[in-house]
Amino acid sequence: MAAIHVLSRHLVNKIAAGEVIERPASVVKELVENALDAGATRIDVTIEDGGKRLIAVSDDGSGMSGEDLALAFTPHATSKLADEDDLFAIATMGFRGEALASVASVSHAHIRTRRREDDGGHEIAASDDHIEPIRPCPSGAGTTVTIRDLFFNTPARRKFMRTANTEIGHISEQLTRLALPHPQVAFTLTHNGRQTQNLPAAASTAQRAADLLGRELAETLLPIRPRGGGTVQVAGLVAPPTAARGSAKWQYFFLNGRYVRDRVLAHALREAYRGLMDPSRYPVAMVFLRVDPGDVDVNVHPTKIEVRFRDSQAVYGELLAALKETLNKANLTPNLELDAREGDRPSDADEQRRASLREAMADFFKSAPPTQPRFNFGEPPGRHADVGDELTAPHATAPPSLAAFRARPTPPHRDEPPAPGGEWASGESVTSCTPASGCGTHESEQAFVPAIPAVQIHNSYIAAACPEGLIIVDQHALHERLIYNDLRRRLADGESTALTSQRLLIPETLTVTAAEAAALEQCAGLLARLGIEVAPFGPATVAVQRFPALLAGRGTAPDEFLRGVLDTLADDETADGERLLEDLLEMMACKAAVKAGDPLTAEEIDSLLARRQQAEKGSSCPHGRPTTLKLTLRDLEKQFKRT
Ligand code: ADP
Ligand code: MG
Numbered sequence: 210m211a212a213i214h215v216l217s218r219h220l221v222n223k224i225a226a227g228e229v230i231e232r233p234a235s236v237v238k239e240l241v242e243n244a245l246d247a248g249a250t251r252i253d254v255t256i257e258d259g260g261k262r263l264i265a266v267s268d269d270g271s272g273m274s275g276e277d278l279a280l281a282f283t284p285h286a287t288s289k290l291a292d293e294d295d296l297f298a299i300a301t302m303g304f305r306g307e308a309l310a311s312v313a314s315v316s317h318a319h320i321r322t323r324r325r326e327d328d329g330g331h332e333i334a335a336s337d338d339h340i341e342p343i344r345p346c347p348s349g350a351g352t353t354v355t356i357r358d359l360f361f362n363t364p365a366r367r368k369f370m371r372t373a374n375t376e377i378g379h380i381s382e383q384l385t386r387l388a389l390p391h392p393q394v395a396f397t398l399t400h401n402g403r404q405t406q407n408l409p410a411a412a413s414t415a416q417r418a419a420d421l422l423g424r425e426l427a428e429t430l431l432p433i434r435p436r437g438g439g440t441v442q443v444a445g446l447v448a449p450p451t452a453a454r455g456s457a458k459w460q461y462f463f464l465n466g467r468y469v470r471d472r473v474l475a476h477a478l479r480e481a482y483r484g485l486m487d488p489s490r491y492p493v494a495m496v497f498l499r500v501d502p503g504d505v506d507v508n509v510h511p512t513k514i515e516v517r518f519r520d521s522q523a524v525y526g527e528l529l530a531a532l533k534e535t536l537n538k539a540n541l542t543p544n545l546e547l548d549a550r551e552g553d554r555p556s557d558a559d560e561q562r563r564a565s566l567r568e569a570m571a572d573f574f575k576s577a578p579p580t581q582p583r584f585n586f587g588e589p590p591g592r593h594a595d596v597g598d599e600l601t602a603p604h605a606t607a608p609p610s611l612a613a614f615r616a617r618p619t620p621p622h623r624d625e626p627p628a629p630g631g632e633w634a635s636g637e638s639v640t641s642c643t644p645a646s647g648c649g650t651h652e653s654e655q656a657f658v659p660a661i662p663a664v665q666i667h668n669s670y671i672a673a674a675c676p677e678g679l680i681i682v683d684q685h686a687l688h689e690r691l692i693y694n695d696l697r698r699r700l701a702d703g704e705s706t707a708l709t710s711q712r713l714l715i716p717e718t719l720t721v722t723a724a725e726a727a728a729l730e731q732c733a734g735l736l737a738r739l740g741i742e743v744a745p746f747g748p749a750t751v752a753v754q755r756f757p758a759l760l761a762g763r764g765t766a767p768d769e770f771l772r773g774v775l776d777t778l779a780d781d782e783t784a785d786g787e788r789l790l791e792d793l794l795e796m797m798a799c800k801a802a803v804k805a806g807d808p809l810t811a812e813e814i815d816s817l818l819a820r821r822q823q824a825e826k827g828s829s830c831p832h833g834r835p836t837t838l839k840l841t842l843r844d845l846e847k848q849f850k851r852t
């Protein structure tokens with residue numbers, strides 16, 4: 210082996226460049242971060258050939274004095290870090306003094322800059338291992354850094370670059386990560402002479418998100434509810450479960466303004482949406498965390514994309530709590546997607562009319578005593594002879610009394626407080642203008658909703674009026690959610706067996722493999738809590754001795770259910786107890802719930818709808834499928850071309 214020698218400065222830079230500068234997008238990141246650190250209010254990024262030929266970043270920030278500029282390309286020269294204490298409380302994006310030196314070592318680099326207070330500007334060029342002296346030159350206030358021929362002297366890296374399209378994709382994504390936490394800064398991106406992005410300075414993150422992600426998605430975003438106190442502050446925007454995507458690309462986490470990738474944060478997000486959506490999809494989220502800079506180490510990774518929290522449990526807990534609260538308080542019932550071509554946005558006059566109507570309604574509720582029946586419909590419109598019998602599927606049992614219908618509270622919108630004075634349904638029924646009342650003036654755009662009874666459709670769905678229009682409930686999905694929540698609650702309350710179980714007179718036997726028998730034995734305690742008791746019964750056979758009444762009552766065969774349990778156990782081999790419990794509860798809820806095709810009595814319908822309002826995550830079943838769809842009056846008006 211050759212003798213030890215110290216690497217040349219040039220080689221050290223090139224090695225460092227390898228860590229920090231992976232592709233053109235990395236250069237854009239470093240240069241834009243510098244511009245942000247310099248207090249820029251507008252940043253223009255110009256790219257040619259995916260960044261292989263040219264990357265230029267121009268800003269209107271502080272600029273540099275000639276003295277500072279002379280040092281800009283020198284390794285470990287920075288204006289952002291003075292001593293070791295600063296390292297543990299970093300507030301700027303950069304701090305290593307490494308980026309410009311690294312980029313210059315693998316390209317032809319050039320900076321032109323002028324401080325606002327200076328008369329003239331300066332320029333400097335650097336390439337490979339050579340830094341030229343600074344020269345005076347005319348310049349606008351601010352800084353322009355130009356990088357040409359990236360990786361010209363590192364052929365391995367140069368070959369590694371992809372097509373211009375791929376590289377510009379990475380650059381654009383990088384810019385999104387930088388632009389989201391800085392809405393007040395204007396950005397443009399120009400590729401091969403064509404402007405591909407134009408983000409004007411925005412008043413809020415929501416506005417910036419709309420410019421970046423499109424208005425349609427942005428309109429659905431829910432602001433994360435701020436929670437008081439604590440050392441961790443969470444803000445941001447999350448999309449409802451229905452807007453989830455097929456990849457995690459739409460999840461953005463920012464820590465003290467810096468984009469980060471972190472498993473703890475991603476896990477908290479996933480956990481918050483659990484049971485609200487298909488678990489194979491990814492919720493859309495933009496999460497902004499603030500923690501004391503001293504409580505986080507950003508100096509773990511050269512590009513600072515990974516961080517280390519001093520107390521990651523606290524961060525996890527706070528994020529999860531904030532997200533859960535946001536989702537719980539939100540109305541997550543998806544709107545029925547009707548033909549989108551019909552839908553232009555409502556006119557201002559339309560909106561005004563609605564607003565005054567809402568006001569009038571609110572006034573009315575205030576003035577009317579809530580307990581007295583204020584209006585008598587006679588026959589509820591849903592049952593009106595000429596409304597069409599197909600809407601009112603016959604109930605299997607005795608037809609409910611009319612009184613039951615009138616007493617029925619129709620569920621209020623989850624995130625709307627009930628109308629003053631009680632359930633909105635009683636208030637909704639106050640108009641004298643309904644088809645049933647026959648006043649003949651209901652053409653006149655009245656938005657009042659009569660308290661029509663909920664009806665079961667094809668023994669599978671329940672349709673009911675709501676303040677904004679109509680909801681359609683999948684009876685199985687909703688019942689499944691309610692049973693699941695109930696089981697969960699009972700388990701949490703520590704009832705030793707969460708479920709009443711029955712001893713089977715004749716135990717049901719089942720043939721099992723040795724591995725299955727072992728797995729059953731391992732989770733015997735868990736099964737017992739759920740009211741299932743299984744015992745060995747001869748060679749390769751087990752017997753179900755006790756079985757939950759809930760399931761037996763629904764005609765579920767014990768052996769068939771146990772087969773399902775065994776399959777779950779096989780799938781869950783590596784999973785923890787909590788996950789297994791979750792799966793078993795989902796299975797039980799599914800088996801015990803009413804099915805599509807089961808006729809329901811009016812009382813059962815009532816009870817389902819009433820419990821829906823109180824149910825946590827009531828908008829989706831435990832598997833994450835929706836329980837309820839909403840058809841708004843606006844949608845109806847569009848479809849009937851009344852607008
Ligand atoms: P770091 O950002 O880690 O300090 P860099 O190599 O990226 O290291 O930049 C070195 C120094 O050059 C910075 O500390 C800053 O003083 C100066 N600088 C770089 N870019 C700009 C800019 N766009 N505007 C003003 N000063 C800049
Ligand atoms: Mg920097």
